[in-house]
Amino acid sequence: MNELKQLQGGLVVSCQPVENGPMDRPDIILAMAQAAIAGGAVGVRVEGADNVAAVRAGLCFPIIGIVKRDLSDSPVRITPWVQDVVDLAKAGADVIAYDATDRVRPISAAEILGTILSHNCLAMADCATFADASAAATGGAQILGSTLSGYTAETETDSRGPDLKLVSDLRQLNRFVMAEGRYDTPQMARMALEAGADCVTVGTVLTRLEVNTAKFHEALRTRDDENGDTHSD
């Protein structure tokens, strides 16, 4: 597929600002996506059909679309409904990513995957484990991502480091491998390619200003605490 060729060996920037924050607007997300491409990214990951439509209107690079929902009866957040797939396809996503974990969910992963493929989009399985990826590959997913490693009960971790082991394991499945999740430095992104990834997706460290600012703020504040400074004025 042409999009896979475009993504090969490159960087995807996940343009998901902090939800309901000041940057969570379609025009700003388009600007983020354009800035990412200007910096050398080969594609973007975008949440929400309206945001995908806004980015599609201004960008001719591959878009990986998702919808995130907080469901009351399932931990699955990424593209849980068939209608989400339909909306993302209509909005112009080239690739649709979905939660491919084996957890309680309203619609089976197989049905979501089948709907993506029937809309002529590429399917990206957001996986937590090798078993998730193996099932997705059997079902026809073209892209296997390590996205959810560290975010399920089975794989929960305190480490902020990425799961390079899963990336190298995914190679065995002979599909396009997307390293995603906690690639916070250029060196780590490079290590993902060396571990066998075809492409790397980076989000928070590039597009969540509040999260990164808070880290600087915290470092300065704790220094004040260590020195006993109060700054009360």
Ligand SMILES: CC(=O)N[C@H](C=O)[C@@H](O)[C@H](O)[C@H](O)COP(=O)(O)O
């Ligand atoms: C677990 C989950 O819901 N991940 C989401 C998937 O779309 C995003 O919140 C992440 O930002 C994205 O995967 C990129 O990862 P990082 O922000 O670590 O570079």
